[in-house]
Amino acid sequence: MIQVDGSPFAEHAITANSQPLDGVKLLIPVVPGTFYCAGANYRDHIVKRAAHHGREPKFASRPDIGYRANNALIADGENIVKPADAGEEFEYEGELVAVFGKTARKVSRDEALDCVFAWTIGNDVSERGWQSSDRANARAKNCDTFKPMEPWMMTNYDAANAHTIIRLNGEVTDDFKTANMIFSAVDYITEITKYATIHPGDVMWLGTDGMPRAIVPGDTVEVEITGLGVLCNPVVAEA
């Protein structure tokens, strides 16, 4: 692993220093200025969650983005801490993540993917009981440690043809195509930038599919996205 000085989004230089990969602690790839996150962005996830609650599925009519909070970010291998008062519906959500590399507003569909510097993996850990009661998912999705993030950022990546595979304690529990998104990265980028300027280092998480399982202390959850690596985090109880 070769040390680079400077920001990946601006001036940087390759140094003469290198370290063996297993001798370094890998952190999250970026601390975003704005942390965008799509909710309910895969049809199957919405249909299954609605059925679970005995209600009609409701699909968004436009690429309507939300936010997550930086306090919740942790690195690959770090512990997801289940809060003492969290309920049983404490679940993973494996997600494709776009990292922006440009300052841009009112981006056309043709230019949208040029705004993405690289792609990575996130786990949008969620407490479903709180998700129903919180106004803005503050607790439900943003407790400390609820946002594990892969250390790698992949440039020149074909996100549209990727698969996401979730493994809980080694067993595959979900496997879905990123192509099954209701709104694509291009849809979100054009819609967000109608109203907001995106900046280098901002991230956009793109939602999950399927019916995530509950996780409990002692579990290990892995989110693999083909070509991007594997994000792996153990679950522990709050001390």
Place this chain on the structure above:
Amino acid sequence: MIQVDGSPFAEHAITANSQPLDGVKLLIPVVPGTFYCAGANYRDHIVKRAAHHGREPKFASRPDIGYRANNALIADGENIVKPADAGEEFEYEGELVAVFGKTARKVSRDEALDCVFAWTIGNDVSERGWQSSDRANARAKNCDTFKPMEPWMMTNYDAANAHTIIRLNGEVTDDFKTANMIFSAVDYITEITKYATIHPGDVMWLGTDGMPRAIVPGDTVEVEITGLGVLCNPVVAEA
């Protein structure tokens, strides 16, 4: 105005350089790592908005925080840009803002105000039509320019006894006591830090009271909070 080198939250040193105040451009005081914002935190605001919509007022049962986005921040004097497709219920919200100065988790009521480095003023500009339809108020409250922020941060400030006064084109349209909050800064800090670590530079906006008026291009809106100064921004139409 004396130049200080370094961060207000860490090592800093007073330099020998000074500038006349009217010779410098004052920016926002901080770009937050996490941008907390209370919604519906004054009883009168909730009652009046509910009556306006012909529905029963609904009060939060706990200090349930939300988020705003950094792209929307602008400085005192800069233009609030009304988007071309925004509706008539485009409104100001004058708000007291706490700026955190400590890294803290599970803060007791006695320690809560020690986490506040200083206080300042924000204008939580909102498009009410979008507020009803957006999942997370992304457009409704976070378009570029929707979050004007006062340049000054006041340390050793008695926020509990302050008044907020809003002037629209010079006319006082709202005047309320910060003491009328449903949940105080102490309530929010203890609740947030049950689940999340706060960091120096994080901000917490504390909601607005009364029945904000619509603003239109050509208007000027001032948010004064006693002892903190006046945040003044003109409104313009999107070009």
